[in-house]
Amino acid sequence: MRFLTEYRDTEKLESLYGRISRLASGLPRLNLMEVCGTHTMTIGRAGLRRRLPENISLLSGPGCPVCVTPDSYLDAAIKLTERKNICLATFGDMMKVPGSQGNLEERQGSEIAVVYSPLEALEIARKTIKEVVFLAVGFETTAPSVASVVLTAAREKIKNFSLLVAHKLIPPAMACLLQDRKVKIDGFICPGHVSAIIGARPYRVIAERYHRPCVIAGFEILDVLQALVMLLVQFQEKRAAVEIQYSRCVQPAGNLRARHLMAEVFKVGDAEWRGMGVIPKSGLFLKKEYSEFDAVRRFSLQLVKSEKFTGCRCGDILKGLIAPPDCPCFGQSCTPARPKGPCMVSSEGACAAYYRYELLPGRGKWQKS
Numbered sequence: 001m002r003f004l005t006e007y008r009d010t011e012k013l014e015s016l017y018g019r020i021s022r023l024a025s026g027l028p029r030l031n032l033m034e035v036c037g038t039h040t041m042t043i044g045r046a047g048l049r050r051r052l053p054e055n056i057s058l059l060s061g062p063g064c065p066v067c068v069t070p071d072s073y074l075d076a077a078i079k080l081t082e083r084k085n086i087c088l089a090t091f092g093d094m095m096k097v098p099g100s101q102g103n104l105e106e107r108q109g110s111e112i113a114v115v116y117s118p119l120e121a122l123e124i125a126r127k128t129i130k131e132v133v134f135l136a137v138g139f140e141t142t143a144p145s146v147a148s149v150v151l152t153a154a155r156e157k158i159k160n161f162s163l164l165v166a167h168k169l170i171p172p173a174m175a176c177l178l179q180d181r182k183v184k185i186d187g188f189i190c191p192g193h194v195s196a197i198i199g200a201r202p203y204r205v206i207a208e209r210y211h212r213p214c215v216i217a218g219f220e221i222l223d224v225l226q227a228l229v230m231l232l233v234q235f236q237e238k239r240a241a242v243e244i245q246y247s248r249c250v251q252p253a254g255n256l257r258a259r260h261l262m263a264e265v266f267k268v269g270d271a272e273w274r275g276m277g278v279i280p281k282s283g284l285f286l287k288k289e290y291s292e293f294d295a296v297r298r299f300s301l302q303l304v305k306s307e308k309f310t311g312c313r314c315g316d317i318l319k320g321l322i323a324p325p326d327c328p329c330f331g332q333s334c335t336p337a338r339p340k341g342p343c344m345v346s347s348e349g350a351c352a353a354y355y356r357y358e359l360l361p362g363r364g365k366w367q368k369s
Contacts, residue, residue: 009222013221013222013225016222016226016228016229017051017225019229020052020053020225020228020229020232021053023229023232023236024053024055024056024232025053027232027235029055029056029057030055030056030057030232031057031059031184031185031186031320032056032057032058032059032185032187032189032228033059033060033061033177033185033187033188033320034058034060034063034188034189034217034224035061035063035170035174035189035190036063036189036190036191036192036193036348037063037067037347037348037349037350037353038191038192038193038219038348039063039189039191039217039219039224040060040063040064040348040349040350040353041347041348041353042219042221042224043058043221043224043353044353044354044356044357044358045221045357046224047357048221048224048225049358052228056228056232059185059320059323060318060323060324060350060353061173061185061188061318061319062173062177062273062275062276062318062319063170063348064318064346064349064350065137065138065139065142065166065168066093066094066097066342066345066346066348067274067314067318067342067343067345067346067349068168068273068274068275068276068318069094069097069166070272070273070305071100071274071305072099072272072303072304073099073137073164073166073272073303074097074098074099074101074103074104075099075101075303075304076301076302076303077094077099077104077135077164078099078102078103078104078107079301080133080299080301081104081107081110081111082110083299085129085130085131086111086131086132086133087111087112087113087124087128087130087131087133088104088110088111088112088113088133089112089114089115089121089124089132089133089134089135090104090112090113090114090115090134090135090137091115091116091135091137092114093345093346093347094135094137095114096339096345097342097345097346098339098340098341098342098345111130115134117145118134118136118142118146118149119145119148119149119152121149121161122149122152122153122158122161125158125160125161126156126158128160129160130160131160131161131162131298132161132162133162133163133164134149134161134162134163134164135163135164135166136163136164136165136166136167137166137167138166138167138168139167139168139170139191140167140169140170140198140262141191141193141194141197142167143167143197143262143284144197144258144259144261146163146165146167146265147261147262147264147265147266148261150163150265150286151261151264151265153293154293159292161293162292162294162295162298162299163286163293163295164295164296164301165284165285165286165294165295165296166283167266167283167284168271168273168282168283168284169268169281169282169284170191170194170198171202171203171205171206172279172280172281173273173279173282174188174206175205175206175209176273176279176282177276177319177320178206178210178212180319183319183320184320185212186212186235187212187214187215187231187234187235188203188206188213188214188215189215189217189224189227189228190203190214190215190216190217190242191216192216192217192218192219192223192246192249192250195216195244195246195254196246196249196250197254197255197258197259197262198254198259199250199251199252199253199254199255200216200242200243200244200250200252200254201252201253201254203216203242204242206242207240207241207242208240210240211240212240213231213234213235213239213240213243214240214241214242214243215227215230215231215243215244215245216242216243216244216246216250217245217246218245218246218248218249226245227245230243230245262284264287265286265290266284266285266286266287267284267285267286268281268283269281269283269284270282270283272303272305273318274314274315274318274342275314275315275316275317275318275319276315276318276319311328311329311333311340312327312334312340312341313328313341314341314342314343314351317350318343323350323354324350324351324353324355324358325354325358327341327351329341330344330351330354330355331355334351335355336356
């Protein structure tokens with residue numbers, strides 16, 4: 001609790017707000033993107049967008065793994081629920097994510113277990129003769145734990161366990177955004193959870209090739225404000241580097257044990273991201289040695305890209321092209337109770353953050369940043 005109090009100290013916060021204002025003075029308009037759903041929630045909860053100078057704008061990027069999972073993956077998962085003797089194991093925030101054929105929550109009569117870890121899914125497989133398929137969705141943060149479970153299943157020769165893998169890598173997505181001429185991003189607040197695994201080095205391409213400053217930040221509002229100060233100092237000094245604000249948890253080389261686990265089980269390949277298409281070398285896939293745990297192979301699944309358009313603009317929100325209130329569905333046909341897109345479903349989605357924190361009390365209007 002002492003640390004929580006320290007990172008929410010009012011005097012420190014106000015001092016940082018003042019420093020941000022001074023540093024922003026004289027700088028051009030800057031679009032800074034946070035690439036982490038937890039940062040998005042922290043920013044919304046603190047009302048940070050409304051406290052920033054007019055020339056500093058915060059964009060929410062593709063930092064929510066649920067949000068970037070494409071329809072093709074959800075449709076494949078739903079297809080599995082139609083088969084007999086299959087138990088689908090998934091994190092809870094995947095239940096309401098819409099695919100082109102509905103969502104998992106609507107699959108009444110199907111056996112779906114909501115779990116809190118891949119190890120829990122493996123435990124279900126140990127206790128049943130049914131096929132247990134775990135929906136392995138996430139960034140580099142959760143990939144090591146999934147890799148560990150695969151190794152355990154292989155060692156114990158558990159034959160009724162498999163994965164539908166949709167693990168994504170953050171740095172290639174950041175580079176992809178910068179290659180899109182429509183997207184205007186001047187710097188990045190990099191994700192702390194992901195960076196605790198991969199370290200700072202994978203972001204160097206963003207700073208060195210694309211000349212965009214990067215700062216890895218923690219998750220308290222004080223962390224985010226300090227990261228903004230560090231970014232603005234880089235702009236003042238006309239340089240682009242990768243810096244670590246979240247030094248209490250992130251080392252330059254990351255977590256070597258976690259990285260070794262990932263490298264042992266997964267290979268890197270091209271992956272589809274919602275709203276961004278196929279991004280080269282941005283996904284993790286099971287290596288040949290562990291292909292027996294690949295649900296796509298085991299059940300001959302087809303991941304078919306959907307052309308269905310519902311009016312939802314989650315893809316543009318994930319790219320920072322628009323803010324959630326600019327989507328015609330936001331707060332109208334799309335709400336947390338009846339979500340139309342994944343950015344409203346996930347507890348770390350940009351739309352969920354705006355809906356919860358950007359509504360002006362008693363006025364029924366959306367506060368745009």
